[in-house]
Amino acid sequence: MSIKKNASIFTASALALAVAGAAQAYTIEAGDTTANIYGYAKLDMIYDVDDKLGNAINRNDIRLDGAPGSDGHTDLHAFQSRLGFTTATPAGxxxxxxMIEGDFYGGGGGTFRLRHAYGEWNGLLAGQTWTNFGGFLGMNPTIDFNGQPGQANVARQAQLRYTVEGFSVALEDPENLGGSVDSAASKSRLPDLTLRYQGGAGDFSYAASGVLRYLEFDDVGAAQKDSTTGWGLALEASAKVTPDVTLRGSIVHGDGIGAYQYLAPVGSPAYVASNGSVETIKGTGGTAGVSVAAGPGNVSLGYGISTVDLDDAVADGAMAATANEKFEGVFLNYIWSPIRNVTYGVEAGYHSRKQVDGDKGDAVRLQGMVQYNF
Incomplete structure (x- = not known):
């Protein structure tokens, strides 16, 4: 067995790709298997001008206009720090x-959690990794861990996926990201079906994704049951319009997709109406952003909006008029690397939420970061 330092680049997550730069890995060779160990330590320094918004921005905590609250909160944490390893073994x-990877964002911060755990051979992937519905082409770099609302979800879940060239199809956990009917009697009979195609030409990259879901509730005690289907579509693209300027954007829309819409104001895909039928919730979102090279880094400006249509649910009495129906976020940051494996960044963010009853609020967060990769 031999150990050596490898200059390979590992983009362990979209955020790592955006703010970490090149992450060196330590390579271990044992027989015909090559294993790479990688990770980073990151400090986040946060100042919330208004109410405290959490380790990563939680828009549910934004104070509504006119509501009492305390302004000015400082927090420092290292929960995004990450450790992982990959292996490659010739076979057939x-x-x-x-790939197995974890960080310390479990429980909202402070507990080690599993991010990725999967194997892949001949295009067949099994385990937990990025959902096949989401992607990163329309995601602007942010220092905040959650980033822009309003795109297809960029989280991870258990799945069985097959990929050939730019096309991939997967069966995914139906209760994790997409969620189930908002009822104690909800059930998941079938996995979610996702499809994705990603391609490009020159400095232009694009992707289209779709998801199809089966949503059901079965209340044996009340002798009530019903089911329906949910669906979603997403488009994303990035274009390097000059050597120093990159544009990014995405849109997502669906009916019954729940949190497959990233940072949706309501994560439930459907509810049980007063007549006992399952009714889906429509959602729409979008992102736009630009990054401009400046010195040893990039200045990035990004916007995201995530909305859900809850009018019918509120009118039926299934949801309160105080439910959130719109989240928005604007990020302006400068992220740079003075040397390889060292990344600094500063960011200002403006975030807002709006309820069905019209009440709304906004908040400002200032954030800095120091990250050391290995």
Whole structure:
């Protein structure tokens, strides 16, 4: 067995790609298997001008206009710090690849949690990794861990996926990201079906994704049951319009997709109406952003909006008029690397929420970061 330092670049997550730069890995060779160990330590320094918004921005905590609250909160944490390893083993004329990765954002921060755990061979992936519905082409770099609302979800869940060239299809956990009917009697009979195609030409990259879901509730005690289908579509793209300027954007829309719409104001995909029928919730979102090279880094400006249509649910009495129906966020940051494996950043963010009853609020967060990769 031998150990050596490898200059390979590992983009362990979209955020790592955006703010970490090149992460070196330590390579271990044992027989015909090559394993790479990688990670980083990151400090986040946060000042909330208004109410405290959490370790990563939680828009549910934004204070409504006119409501009492305390202004000015400072927080420092290292929960995004990450550790992972990958392996590659020749097998059957191809390679068996595995990845296991975790960070300390479990429980909202402070507990080690599993991010990725999967294996892949001949295009067949099994385990937990990024949902096949989401992607990162329309995601602008942010220092805040959550980032822009309003795109297809960029989180991870258990799945079985097959990929050939730019096309991939997957069966995914139906209760994790997409969620189930907002009822104690909800059930998940079938996995979610997701499809995705990603391609590009020159400095232009694009992707289209779709999800199809089966939503059901079965209240045996009340002798009530009903089911329906949910669906969603997403488009995303990025374009390097000059050597120093990159544009990004995305849109997502669906009916019954729940939190497959990233940072949706309401994560439930459907509810049980007063007549006992399952009614889906429509959602729409979008992002736009630009990054401009400046010195040893990039200045980035990004916007995201995530909305849901709750009028019918509120009119039926299934949801309160105080439910959130719109989240928005604007990020302006400068992220730079003075040397390889060292990344600094500063960011200002403006965030807002609006309820069905018209009440709304906004908040400002200032954030800095120091990150050391290995």
């Amino acid at each position: 004329g191809s390679e068996i690849k595995t």
